[in-house]
Amino acid sequence: MALSSFSQSMLTNTLLPHKLSINRLPLKFPSSNSNPNPNGGVRCTSLNDKTLITPLLAVAAPSSSNKFLCRATAQLPAPAGQESTKTYAEAFAIGRHIRMSADKARRVVDVIRGRTYEDSIMMLELMPYRACESIIKIVFSAGANASNNLGLSKGTLVISKAEVNEGKTLKRVRFGARGRVHPFKRRTCHISITVKGLASESVVEAKSA
16 A cells, blocks of 8 residues: 555654764863883783783983973863963873773773763773773773872863774684584783873973882
């Protein structure tokens, strides 16, 4: 039976699913292009034996002997005719050789990217994924680095950068009947979380570890 134009429009407006739009908070701070320095990391046994949490972004200063010197890398755009005086400092933490695939970690990291530090902690505690247990510890470490080393308030922090890269792939086998073996692969990943917050000065000297 043919439908009239009015019936077809009602069917389209009521029954057919519309394309969902995901409302995410915009990225408030531009991501820094500087690569994290793997030197100066401390071993963290809370995740696993091979997890390396990098405490702070080290910037080499030619006139200073302190390797833990953090510089603000981003500035707010100033209005026309005015100079910008607000600067933002950056701290990060890296979890290496996390025993899960990169795809499983990315679906969690994509949710917290661009959100505030407090909202990210709340969402990670409520999401039903195993990757949240490792990611929330890295977020806590990044927030502690920003608070202790840079003197930033955790209420002003934003997850400005969150990356997941593939780690080493471990080849393993399961033994079966009649002398057979079934090979499989265990994936690992590296998770990097960067937070930014309002700094009181453009150059902040970190506490010695």
